[in-house]
Amino acid sequence: MSDKPILIVGGGPAGLSAAHAAAASGRKAVIVEKADRLGGAPILQGYAKLVPSHEWAKDAIGGMVARVQANPNVTVLTGAEVQAFDGAPGAFVATLKDGRKLEVDAAILATGFTHFDSLNKPEWGFGTYPDVVTTVQVEQMISSGAGIRCPSDGRVPDRVAILLCVGSRDRQIGREWCSKICCTVSANIAMEIRELSPKTNVYIYYMDIRTFGLLEGDYYWKSQEEAKVKYIKARIAEVTSDGNRLVVKGEDTLVKRPITIPFDMVVHAIGMDPNVDNMTLSAVFGVGLNRYGYIDKATTYAHLAETNRPGVYVCGAATGPETIDDSIAQGQAAALAALTGAGVPMLKAAE
């Protein structure tokens, strides 16, 4: 068994899970994380209570961070990035931006996603009106304890609209995927808003509701039955202002008429873009990207985590929109693949 560590790029839920799994099996792991701390999107962006556990992100993912930091088999390098990656499976050399070199056995890319930037959909008012915010901002309002307030004047909103599929399912901006988690996250946020601020009414504008699997009952149904959240089948066409309140314009497709409705706050349920670093990662690690710009998986069933380069594996939201729990499962799968050299022809020949 090699005594070289397994390189894990990215310290979000997927990378933390891969590091923990590798270390738990007695191998060494080194995490190279670009940000100044571990935890990935849930920690770096300050998410509130997570779907589907209702645990606070800082406790749940914070716990994963602490577990890895306490493990002597895991080395954590923050504020670091890989600049070159040479060699072959079992004998790779990763050169970091600061010049440090790491000899590693295999690499796992757990580099995650980038939040959609709502400025790319100017007709929905983000960047023009201060009370148009994103789900990430609402998560921060909740997790920081600031509460649900209109950024313009700090008032508690009477009426909040959540617009689904912002930055997803839209060919106009080259994003033909569904971001998978934002329906459920929005239902969750809607319930939290209703709980924190019972006088605030919440309306969700949707094309389809994708609270898949067991999330249907706990989020789509519960948000209606218990929190009285209203769902309107319409994709909003534009958000403007009458000088006083925000005005959303759409078509209620069930009633079949155009609608124009005032709101105090509009929330964009932003999607999960491919990591903006993916072109660089693709060049540095020699891995392919799929047609949407996420890191491509070589096989669907045989080895979950393989890329097209033997010895380099991938997991989590780096491969496409994923939930935290799936990213964690994929992190473990990637660790197992890296430990066993899955898909590496040389090792197979030696067997």
Added chain:
Amino acid sequence: MTAHAKLPNPPISDPVSDLPVVPYEKLEEIFEDIRKHPVYDHEIHGCLNCGICTATCPSAQYYDYSPREIVQLLWTENLEGIYDAMQEKIWACAQCYTCAARCPFENSPGGLVMIMREVAIKHELPSVKEVLRPFSRVLLKVVSTGNQLAPNMITKEAFPDWGPNVAKVDAPLMLLRKAIPMPTMHTLDTAWEVNLKTSVELYTIWEATGVLKQLESVDENLFDVVSDVMEEKRDEWEEWLEDNEDEDDD
């Protein structure tokens, strides 16, 4: 084929309509003509049923008209629905193409309406004549001069048939027009004065593209009037050419 198609003489979907019953074969023929149009596949790719097109459509604000409905009827191949929409609704579209600029599937509902209008004319649907009748004056000017109006011609007196909203024309249009940062005022004098050569070229285009043939099926009287105008202009043009040839020889 649906079960419906096997009925001997299926009625169209609207039970209270007094329009004549249309045989299924006719509905299919109309749909085929739409579907086979050279740009059909370019204008429709699928539909998310999201309603953005209808929300941004100016006509949907005023009429019982919805571009999303048009797209859905075509995409789901609702032949009766398509036929019904071709009776009146497709004529409500203003051809502004806001829908096409916004559709997240990059469909063009406005482009589909254009195709349906062409097919409605080809099949001489009664709606075509009914809907276009009030516009014969406009058509005459457009076809014979290539231009509909000069801005100063838009007055309530001139357009009583525009309904109560024509009062809004009271806005200081002349003044507003002066604010446009390019010369437009010359069209006041020249709107209907078309260069002879341009006229003749225009008529050639109308003929070559089948517009004249369409006009003939929509409004025979108008067609006759336009044909006379065309003949006259062409004669004038021939004369002018002959005169100028003489001069060239000098």
